[in-house]
Amino acid sequence: MTSERANPQTLSALDRPNSYIGKTVPRPNLDRLMQGRGLYVSDIELPRMAHVVFLRSPHAHARIVGIETSAAKQMTGVIAVVSGRELSTVITPWVGVLSHLKGLKSAPQSAIAVDRVCWQGEAVAAVVAASRAQAEDAAEHVLVEYEELHAVTDMRTALDPATPVIHASLGDNLAFERIHDAGAVDQAFAESDEVVEAEFVFGRHTGVTLEPRAVVADWNAAEARLTIYQGTQAPHMVQNIAALHLGLKESQVRVVCKDVGGSFGIKVHIYADEMATYALSKLLRRPVKFVADRVESFNTDIHARDHRCKGKIGVKRDGTIMAFEIDDLTGIGPYSMYPRTSAIEANQVVNLVGGPYVTGNYRARARVVFQNKNVMCQYRAVGHPIACSVTEGLVDLAAMKIAMDPVEIRRRNLIADDAYPCASPSGLRFEQLSHHATLAKLVQMMDYDALRAEQAALRARNIHRGIGIASFIEVTNPSAAFYGVGGAKISSQDGVAVRVDAQGSVICQTSITEQGQGSESLTAQIVGSVLGVSMDRVRVILGDTDNTPYGGGTWASRGAGIGGEAALQAAKVLRKNILDVAAAVLQSTPSELDIVNNAVVNVVDGAPRIDLSELARIVYFRPDTLPPGIQPELMATRHFVPREYPFAFTNGVQASWLELDPDTGFVKLLKHWVVEDCGTIINPQLVDEQIRGGVVQGLGAALFEKCVYDERGQLTNANMADYLVPMSGEMPDIDVGHVVTPTLESELGAKGAGEAGTAGAAAAVTNAVNDALRPFETIITEIPLTPQVILTALGRI
Amino acid sequence: MTATVAIALRVNGELVEANVLPRLNLADFLREHLKLTGTHVGCEHGVCGACTIRINGDIIRSCLMLAVQAHNAAIETIEGVSDSGEIADLQSAFRERNALQCGFCTPGMLMAAQDLLKQSPCPDREQIREHLSGNYCRCTGYQAIVDAIESTARTRTGRWP
């Protein structure tokens, strides 16, 4: 279901006959993955490769008194046992701060802990052996003497004077604070008919990529070159950081990224154990492989969310929202993560709360504190689920208070579709959004009125169903405003090189990466469409710093919008180059020629003139037959980054329909709807599947997922039996609809779609649960919504 | 007694003989000894389903079985059922429906799906979801997988709505 909005820039290179744009075409790389013939990092083996196992701290906070490695070093298969101090001769420590996040501070972090461990799971020694099993055997014989220190675990007391400071040099446990005050908030609350407050609590969760983080680092001492095979979303960022801390030039580091078993933001960071693996390869002059096991993944893959956010909304009886106010608190572990920092999520919460709505009265405070738990950082939809749950939760509470339908209050307050360009209460600029169009479409898709009637009929029979609505905005296509301006060497631009091979096929190298989103497919679709070449003749190369242009990679919903536009522009240049040569060969002019179905044709009648394969043959093997002065360039490169807007905001709305059993506290998800607007849709199926996958990650957060720490900082459910991820049996079918508002920042007009699903799903479910709970007069503003939480709220236990 | 043990088994139709340590699990044996890396390891404690293979016709978790237990057994992995063409239609349905993103769960998912379709040729969506309930996919949200299996079942049984 797609509604088109008028795009002023209609006839573009994308509207050519046989265009693949807007069409569902299967991704070219699927057969390899379906036949078990992919190549994930965990599959890679190199000659002389050794395996590293990290001995990890059992304590959340402790001084390392001594490490005794002699017994371990004598064990079968052991190549080396390396402490943090020993490794520090090869690799330097880092501090995860960015200058544009004013006041953000963190302490130096080492690849392997030196003197002190700051969370349960931090590595204290590396054991390198011929096999993983042997390394694990030896790790049991490394004796570490610890002196336990007080573990700071509760974010609510982290700033109390009585709480010990984790890093004495920082003075306190406050990593970052942001205050925002816009409009006339106090006056707006004073003029409100009703003011509602609530505290929203979000569980700490994590990405649980099915393939754990994995690295093979191969230092070739003879070439003085390090090759890093890693499942990363940002190869050039890894190259930069590895070189920086190993004292190498970037040209001495190659990062290769083959198939990646899930990422979702988990694999966009640089982890201490990955840095240690690079350093160990250099130290030991041989390939070293690190594959996190599942327990290590839970203890060391970044966690996310874990916010406590107080919210307040003022509303008039006619439904006018007068003001929002929030006070957000989050605990990020002992260090700000490198190099993207751990202040971004809280910063995004401040940016995004109230974002879909007209009111300009908005006050916010966000505080980010250190604690002795695993590090937190950016995971799919950074900050969005929190901002959306707080905003949409408050809007529903306000509606309830004034007895207004949840859809109606949104209709009265969402920014009008003709009000753009405009800015959010936090000062973010919106180019063009479509809140009302998406809401109208959602209401139609879900048959809202009929559903309400069904709900009422069932309630009379003691069956408790709920409907939850959540509007959202999503940050996509980030410019340098995200990281570059803060000093991080994380590229916001992407590059694409396209060339014609000697048989007229097209090879395309792009700096965006593939983790299953369809980067390869969308690149081939764009290039094929612009060039007039069929997709089976377009081969896409990505994930190799030696063999792709320089660029950011795939994260923050930027692959299609930024990498796609670079592909479009590169293909346009190549097309011109092809037609220039063809015109010379055919004694015609470029304007009289076109490329259709892999052949140069006449514009006028479509008659084939010369196959691309024949043209390539002449160019590469018989250039002597070309007219004098013609130098064919059957290769072109273009880069792109948005310049006008720091981010291309998208928008959408989600709805959840569920049944709640008040006797057991169990929630059954019956159906979920999403209508979103990501601008130009390159491949509808890929967009829909990004949305669905994103929604289910949000549903996991809503109902199941939570890293449970005890008061001593021990993660108590670091395995897949106890940390509950969403499985097929509990997930609903999800209907996806679209409104299309292309961005005018690019010719392609595509915005991101990867995080929209995750942004609003939990908010929709929470609102639906509270809707179902109406007869019981209780409200829950905490996720995950476990049976324990629901039964407690109902007073049943 | 921690010495290696001789085993002989059939893997994708080929006779394999090996000496393995008792502690080696079957997933690691397939991946590291036979280089059949299509069988993936996602959790190593029997929860995620990525290592699902077939032994004597039944699907099992290869991380929860020792290689020594596979002595005399007939094993089929994703490579085997792909090359034999047994699941070509299922793979085609997955391709058409984009029922995979990163692909890491896919070999196990296909093994589980084929197992269901062999036992129950016309499963409804609920049965499909239940049969896959031990196979974790973080990317798709499952719906596309359920769709692909449903459409394969329809094609195989000649039922189209």
Added chain:
Amino acid sequence: MKASAFGYARATSVADALELLTAYGERAKVLSGGQSLVPAMNLRLVAPELIVDIGELTELRGVSLKGGVLTIGALTRHADLLKSPEIAAHAPLLKDAVAHVAHPAIRNRGTIGGSLAHADPASELPACMLTLGAIIIARGPGGERRIAANEFFVGIYETALTPQELLVAVELPVIPKSSTHFFQEFARRHGDYAIVGLAAQASIKDGRFADLRLGFFAVGDRSLLAKSASKLVDVAVTSAVLSEAASALDDELDPLEDQQATPAMRRHLAKVLLTRCVSLLLARPDLRAGASA
């Protein structure tokens, strides 16, 4: 996450297995389906010196019916139980319960003997054994022992088996023709361990329970055959009677706290199950409505 090194012996007969168990005692672990043991070894939660693999003892596999007794060999897999016509006809409760055990790939390896010897208090099968009045047959150096189910399970992962004994079979009395059953559990996701579950078998005559056996699981350190069931037998069940039985049940429970539930929640859910069971078996929706209001 790789298992520690261990020795391996593939038992060629029950006698051979017993010899090894006698020699190694607690340093040995019996490997049956391995669906609980292997993950524990992978996580290095257990590191036996010797694994005694009984997987090839085919004489321990299968279901047979003789003289009103179902005998189930220890190596009979969950998948076999699900497919067995004898189980479907004579112990349908067990079939219903097995469908809730984990997932198909696990059920293809996991065995009834392994599950019972593992004695996980949240597991379905021990509760079924209590409800169905099973006899567990163990063989050891001193010969065969027949242990009543209610004496077999003694604590979390603890049974009456000695390290030298091997569970070889279970015997179930065939249920009377008029008997009916109820199985339900609350688990967060399909195949997860239950937060609380109930395996019940009943005989009903003229709208009353003539017999009622309630096997609760995940309500304490082992499954519980609720004595409070007696309060519902041979009486006209009213809301008041049911409520009295529920409060008696409450006194019997000693639930543990874990990731999914507090003891209070387990007590509550056990009572919800009791209500649903009684209401369903007696076909009395009024009892359920009364309880949830």
